[in-house]
Amino acid sequence: MEKGASLGAAIAFGMKRGWRLLADAVLPPRCLRCGKRVGEPDALCASCWREMRFFAPPWCARCGLPFPYPMGEGAICGECNERSPAFDRARAVLRYDAMSRPLILAFKHADETHLANALGGWMRRAGEEVLDGADLLLPVPLHWSRLFRRRYNQAALLAHAIRSCGGPPVAADWLLRERRTPSQGQLGRGAREANVRAAFRLRPGKSVKGRRVVLIDDVMTTGATVEECALVLRKGGAEFIGALTLARAVRAGT
Numbered sequence: 001m002e003k004g005a006s007l008g009a010a011i012a013f014g015m016k017r018g019w020r021l022l023a024d025a026v027l028p029p030r031c032l033r034c035g036k037r038v039g040e041p042d043a044l045c046a047s048c049w050r051e052m053r054f055f056a057p058p059w060c061a062r063c064g065l066p067f068p069y070p071m072g073e074g075a076i077c078g079e080c081n082e083r084s085p086a087f088d089r090a091r092a093v094l095r096y097d098a099m100s101r102p103l104i105l106a107f108k109h110a111d112e113t114h115l116a117n118a119l120g121g122w123m124r125r126a127g128e129e130v131l132d133g134a135d136l137l138l139p140v141p142l143h144w145s146r147l148f149r150r151r152y153n154q155a156a157l158l159a160h161a162i163r164s165c166g167g168p169p170v171a172a173d174w175l176l177r178e179r180r181t182p183s184q185g186q187l188g189r190g191a192r193e194a195n196v197r198a199a200f201r202l203r204p205g206k207s208v209k210g211r212r213v214v215l216i217d218d219v220m221t222t223g224a225t226v227e228e229c230a231l232v233l234r235k236g237g238a239e240f241i242g243a244l245t246l247a248r249a250v251r252a253g254t
């Protein structure tokens with residue numbers, strides 16, 4: 001039985017690989033950002049790769065904000081020091097800037113859902129400090145009316161992609177967005193906080209008590225959304241709350 005199952009899996013894998021090779025022969029892989037031909041599917045060309053600004057240490061032990069120079073083990077940034085976030089640790093892959101924005105907006109608004117594999121893979125690799133030992137991934141939810149219009153929740157796609165490269169299981173519908181909040185695009189920090197206040201809750205019957213959970217979202221701007229979700233999980237008794245986002249906006253000069 002087991003032999004049959006593994007043979008079946010091998011055949012399925014072989015067929016998948018065969019289709020991939022066939023697809024690559026007909027449609028050679030292209031850079032995810034600029035469309036130039038590349039050797040590997042789901043990849044960026046060398047020049048786009050160089051233009052992306054990936055976060056790297058030294059950074060705030062708590063929120064992952066980069067430091068201009070090493071500050072010592074466990075150092076936290078001024079903002080985290082002033083107001084302790086509801087999450088335990090947050091990390092992001094890329095700076096949200098003129099280089100990464102087109103890629104992220106295409107994924108978010110232009111149905112370029114095939115990007116999820118590559119982007120989720122980057123998150124899996126860069127997110128070790130929050131993913132290690134985690135029990136569940138919780139994508140930040142959209143309100144149902146926005147989900148209806150957009151047809152997919154980009155945070156959930158990223159969470160599933162992280163799972164498929166060896167990340168923890170996805171609790172896709174555990175967090176609910178109760179209120180339809182106006183788009184955050186043009187709002188400043190205070191307005192964003194007011195906008196998402198009490199917008200989320202846990203689905204009845206779901207419990208995060210004693211669990212190590214990681215919030216997944218595409219972009220962290222002021223952190224107001226992640227903070228609101230983390231407060232809900234904190235209230236629900238989560239043991240550890242991580243946040244992993246694909247991109248994060250940081251002020252110039254940091």
Ligand SMILES: [Zn+2]
Pocket residue numbers: 031032033034035036044045046047048049
């Ligand atoms: Zn390119």
Ligand SMILES: [Zn+2]
Pocket residue numbers: 060061062063064065076077078079080081
């Ligand atoms: Zn910080």
